[in-house]
Every structure is written in structure tokens, then in C-alpha cells.
Amino acid sequence: MTNNANNFLGLKLTHDGSVALVRNGKLDFCWEAEKVDGNRRYANIPDLELMFRVLRQEAVDIGDVDVLSIDGWRKQHRKQALFGEPIEFDINSYINHFPNTLDPFDPVNGKIKEYPFESYAHYINHVSVAYFLSPHAKAQPDRTVHVLVWDGAMMPAMYKVDPVKKSIEFECFLFLLLGDAYHEFAQHFWPFDGGLEWPATLSIPGKLMAYTALGKVSKPAVQQYEEIYESIFKEAIHTEFESRQRIKLLIQQAVQLPLIDQDALASWHEFLGKKLCRSVEEYFSSQAEQDAVLLLAGGCALNIKWNTELCKVPGVGTVWVPPVPNDAGNAIGACLTAKAARGDFSAVAWSVFSGPEIILPEEVPAGWKKQPCSVAELAMLLASGEIVVCLTGRAEIGPRALGHRSILASPFVKGMKDRLNLIKKRESYRPISPMCREEAVFKYFDGPTLSEYMLFEMDVRSEYGELLAEACHVDGTARVQSVNEQFEPKLFQLLTEFEKHTGYPILCNTSANDNGTGFFGKITDCMNWGRVGKIWDGDALYTRESEWQ
Numbered sequence: 001m002t003n004n005a006n007n008f009l010g011l012k013l014t015h016d017g018s019v020a021l022v023r024n025g026k027l028d029f030c031w032e033a034e035k036v037d038g039n040r041r042y043a044n045i046p047d048l049e050l051m052f053r054v055l056r057q058e059a060v061d062i063g064d065v066d067v068l069s070i071d072g073w074r075k076q077h078r079k080q081a082l083f084g085e086p087i088e089f090d091i092n093s094y095i096n097h098f099p100n101t102l103d104p105f106d107p108v109n110g111k112i113k114e115y116p117f118e119s120y121a122h123y124i125n126h127v128s129v130a131y132f133l134s135p136h137a138k139a140q141p142d143r144t145v146h147v148l149v150w151d152g153a154m155m156p157a158m159y160k161v162d163p164v165k166k167s168i169e170f171e172c173f174l175f176l177l178l179g180d181a182y183h184e185f186a187q188h189f190w191p192f193d194g195g196l197e198w199p200a201t202l203s204i205p206g207k208l209m210a211y212t213a214l215g216k217v218s219k220p221a222v223q224q225y226e227e228i229y230e231s232i233f234k235e236a237i238h239t240e241f242e243s244r245q246r247i248k249l250l251i252q253q254a255v256q257l258p259l260i261d262q263d264a265l266a267s268w269h270e271f272l273g274k275k276l277c278r279s280v281e282e283y284f285s286s287q288a289e290q291d292a293v294l295l296l297a298g299g300c301a302l303n304i305k306w307n308t309e310l311c312k313v314p315g316v317g318t319v320w321v322p323p324v325p326n327d328a329g330n331a332i333g334a335c336l337t338a339k340a341a342r343g344d345f346s347a348v349a350w351s352v353f354s355g356p357e358i359i360l361p362e363e364v365p366a367g368w369k370k371q372p373c374s375v376a377e378l379a380m381l382l383a384s385g386e387i388v389v390c391l392t393g394r395a396e397i398g399p400r401a402l403g404h405r406s407i408l409a410s411p412f413v414k415g416m417k418d419r420l421n422l423i424k425k426r427e428s429y430r431p432i433s434p435m436c437r438e439e440a441v442f443k444y445f446d447g448p449t450l451s452e453y454m455l456f457e458m459d460v461r462s463e464y465g466e467l468l469a470e471a472c473h474v475d476g477t478a479r480v481q482s483v484n485e486q487f488e489p490k491l492f493q494l495l496t497e498f499e500k501h502t503g504y505p506i507l508c509n510t511s512a513n514d515n516g517t518g519f520f521g522k523i524t525d526c527m528n529w530g531r532v533g534k535i536w537d538g539d540a541l542y543t544r545e546s547e548w549q
Contacts, residue, residue, distance in 0.1 A: 003342050005066035009051075010334035011117075012071040013078060013091075015199050016327035017045035019054045021065075022335040027350035029058055030397045032328045034518030035355055038525055041516055042199045047081040048112065057356075068117040069338040071125050071330040072096070072108070074153060074240070087112060094240075095154050096121035104168045105341035118338055123149050123157060123298075125333030126325070127168055130297040131161045132336040133322045137347035145293040146171075148280065150300035151327075152179040152202075153240055156276065158283055163345040174279035176233045177272070178240065179300045181247045183208060185254065185268045189261040191427070202299075208265060209303055210430050213475040215266030221257050225271040228253045273306045277313050284315030291317030301325035301455070302399065304479050308457040311448035323352045323453040324398035332397075352453065353404055353488070355395030359522040360537060368527060373541035375490055379497030381534070381541075382507065385413045387423070389512045389526055392490070392538035395519050400454045401511035402481060403435065403491040405519035407532060409508040410498075411471035416508060423531045425515040434471035435481040437495040437505035444468065444506065450482040471508050481509060490538065 010020040017033035031054045033043040045051075055062055072092030079088050092108040104127075107118035126149045131137055136145055141163055150156035155173040162169070183204035186192040191211070192204055232246050232253075259267065284292055294316050296307060301321050311319045322329060336348065364370045373381075381388060387409045396402045407423070409416050417432045433454055441450055447458030458480045460472045472478040485492040499505040512526065513519050520526045523542065526535055533544035 005342060007064055007066045008335035008338050009065045009068050010071070010331035011045070011051060011068070012327060012331040012334065013045050013080065014073050015042045015044050015202065017043060018328050018331035019051050020331035020335055021058070021060060022332070022339065022348060025346060025348055027332060027348055027354050030332050030354050031356050032518065035395055035521055038517055038521070041518060042202045043518070047084065049083050067338045068115055069334040070117050070119040071334045072119055072121040082113065091119040092121045094121065095123040107341065120334060120337040122330065123151070123154065124168060125330045125337050126151065126297040127159050127161065128336035128340060129322050129324060129329040129333040130295040132348055133350055134295055134320050136293050136320070137163070141347065143293065145295055147295045147297060149298040150179050151298035154178060155243065156279070166343050166345050172283065174283060175275060176237055176243055178243050178247060179298065182272060184247065185251050186265055188251065188255045189264055205299070206302065207427065207430065208269070209305060210473065211262065212266040212269040213473050214429060215262030217270045218259055218263055218267045221259055221267040222271045222274065224257060225254050225268065226275070273309055276306055277309050280310060281313045281315060290315055293318045296321045297325045299326045304455055304457045307455055308448060319449070321453070321455040323396065323400060326399065328398055352396055352402060353394045354397050356521055357394050358391045358537065361524050364542070365524060365527055367545050368542050369545060370540050370542050372539065373536060375493045376497045378536055379494055380501060382408060382410050383498055383501035385410055386534060387419070387532055388534045388536050389532045390536050391512060391520055391523055391526060392536070398453070401509065401519065402453065403488055403509070405512045407510050407512050410502065411468055411506055411508045412502055413470065416470040420508065420510055424510060431473040432471055432508045432510050433479045433481060434468065434506050435483055435491070435495070435509045437492060438482040438484040440505050441480060441482050445478060445480050451480065452482055452487055454479045454481045468506065471506065
């Protein structure tokens, strides 16, 4: 291992594949495969040509990379391609302490052609993303924090990060259910019982989280789910396969309870959420710790309802979630673990807008016109009821569109939620999120914390429920994006200008992508999609000359 290293290139090869560079203590970029070439959601990286293409477009010479670090996975022997030529190599594991505790900084070393690499376990890279991107790594560099990682193929694991000792230690599994149990239960009930297969099943958890609002929680059912769990998982397990077999038994019994579909789904969601919160409370009680810092990572950290409930757990002082808690962040995590393995636990500088730069058209295509458009003019358009796609600068990292790859609209136009869901070809039960200027958030919404990255849930205050009906869920909750001037000056200005016309600094925000694909990477891709006739690139407005019907 070379200790004198400053430039770390990270790769996540499997689903939610990505390429990231951390250079001189700063995240330079993170390109997710799904946000390139109009790829499908959750795309992997079958050919490492993408790595070289990203480096070329970012003007980085691979000779300047000190360390190539690859995220670990369940199938450690990889069969990939390099410019179409088959290659094989071995990487680290999915989790490197199951069932035994091992050194998290012990890499698997190998070579891809002439390029040496290190590989660290998948779960440890989740921990690194959560800690080194957190504000605590910078503001409280001497404070021990706790990181909870819960992914689809592993149980919820608690880690302790001690920056003084420069250590990451596995503490315990909170309980023995894989994260996949959430959607596997749902696949027995409408509307999720259509026989989806992996990786399409990765789309279920987010939809399920929204759908549960249509059901009513049965407290007796939640109790019965817990009793079934205790009877099936009373003995220790030693492999992922064992957990999956027991989850099948749990679900086989749980689906027999006499509940209508939406109530069964709401009750299962409640069962897992309560189990998670109760286990976290027991953990911190055993630590005799108050006001603990709890960081969340893994795919389950995208569940805004559970994240919000964790804020209320006794012993927990602060909960923070990075914008890339899911696998899309693990190229970044691979960089940061390699950095930490060399004893460098310093925070890194980063921006959520570190994805690929939007590609502007060289010429305006036929049927479209282009004209200058200021932020104030855009606000006026939105206030008049127009829907506008905003494709500006670098894309967001992670799954949430936060203004650079967003479709924006006024929440004060009746039927706007249905219009946006129709445009997106989304299910009618799915909500549209509001973005709100930060200092006004608690005037209109109530919740435990602000969230720049839309990773917590808030309640719409009752006096504004009718006014904000198009930007909240049927249960009166909202996934609010708070915007301050430092976060994104143009977005902050847009909300300020919009308030001048409407009286409220709030807009509807949903991601700019075709159904089933990643964010638009080119203005022309959005034009060809054709479902919105106005596109703003930060300086100019493209308008279709004939409106889509």
C-alpha cells in the first residue's frame, strides 16, 4: 500500500454503478452509470471503458491517479470487459465481518491489465460515505459517531467511527432481517405483485413507502409480525442464505393475516420501522450514551419515514443522511476508505452537484427556439402555471433531483400533482415534493430537521394543508427540500422571485428523466422525450414551437 497518496479513483461496478475521483481532499466528481447515455435506472458498469471515458471528459490523466479503489461485492470474482475485451479479477466482499470480525482496512489487491487496484468491503464503503461527507467530520473532528448501515442483502449493522483512534469498528447487528424483506413482503400484494424480477425490484421500496399512506396500520398485525419474527429468528444465523430462508418462512406466515392489501403493506412498514427504532434505542441504552450522532447509509436510508422516526429515538441527538446513502455512493466510499486506510480521517470538501455536466446542443433543433431567460423571468413563467424542465450545470449525486435535473412547477395550480405524474408516467398515488427557501420551512411544515437532500419527512401545517395539497402526500406529509443561498444561489433566487408573484417561496420539484431511466444528460434527450415544452439551462429557455398534446 502506498501511503503517500492524494488522488483516489473509485469504482462501483455492480448495480448503481459509478466512477468517482477524490483529489487533494475534495470530491471532484461522481458519475453514475444511470446518468450517462440515457441508461436505465440502477445501471451497472459492464465495460471499464466508461472509467476511461469519464477521466477523458473530466480532463484527468489516469497516470495522475495514486490509488484505484474498487467497491466490494457478494460475487467477488468479476467478469468484466475493457474496451470490449473480456477481463477477470477478484474484489473484496460485500461485508467483511460476517460472521467474523476482520480489519475493515484490509484490502484485496489486484490488477486490471497494468493498473493496480485495492478493493474494500461494500459495507465499509457505505460507512465511509456517511462519515467523511458528514458535517461532523469537519465540525467535530474529535467526536466519535455511530453509523447505521442497512442494505438489501445484509442485516442492519451498527458501526462506531473514532477519528482520534482512526478506527472504524463493527459493533453489532441490530436484528437479523435483510433490507430486501421490505419489498419481498410487498410483492405478495397489489400493486406490487406483478412478478417483477431483480433489478426491477429495486424500484419497489420507494413506491411502497408512498403507497403505505393509503393503508391503515393494524396494531394487532404489527404485534403478530413481531411474534412470528421472534419464533423464526430465535437462533443465530451465519450466512445471507440462512437469513433469506427464514425471511421466506416469516413472509409465508405474515401474508396469511386477514388484512386488505394496503393495510397489510402499511402494517409491514410499521413493523420494520418500529423494530428499527426500538433496536437503535436498545443499542444506545447499552452504550449509556445521550445526544449521540447517528449517521445512516445503505439503501434503507432512503426511507424518509424511518429516518424521521429515528430522530425521535431516546439517546439520539442528531441524525444525518448523505445524498448518496445507496449504492450509487460507493465509488465515493471506495475512495474515502482507501484514504482512511492510510490514516487520513480528515473531512473532504464536496458538493451534491458533482455529477456529469449537462450537455448543451450545438445548434437549436428544428421545432424549438432559444431565448435568454433570467431567474426572474423563469419565476414569472412558473407563477403563470407553466411547467419547466431545469437542466443546469452538474447533475446531483444520488437519486434525488435537487434543482439541476428537475421539473419545476407551481404548487398553487389545481391538479398540478396529477399533471406531473401524467408527464412522468408515474403511479397516481406518488407524491410530488416541495422545495422551500430554508428560513420559511418551519412556517409551512413541521418536522425534526431541515433536509437539503430530501431525506426526511415533514408534516404540512394544518393551516396550509389545502394551499399545499399539490405538493404533499395524501397523509399530509411532504419530503421537503430546504434551499439556502449557499446551497444553490440561483435556486434560492428563484424561490425568492417566485414569492414576489405568489406570496410563497415554494415550488413543486420532481426529477427530470424518462420513466425507468436516469436523469437527462443532454438538453436534446429532454427535447426528444417531448413531454414538456419548456427547458431552462440556467441562462436560456428552449421552447417547443408546437405544444405536446
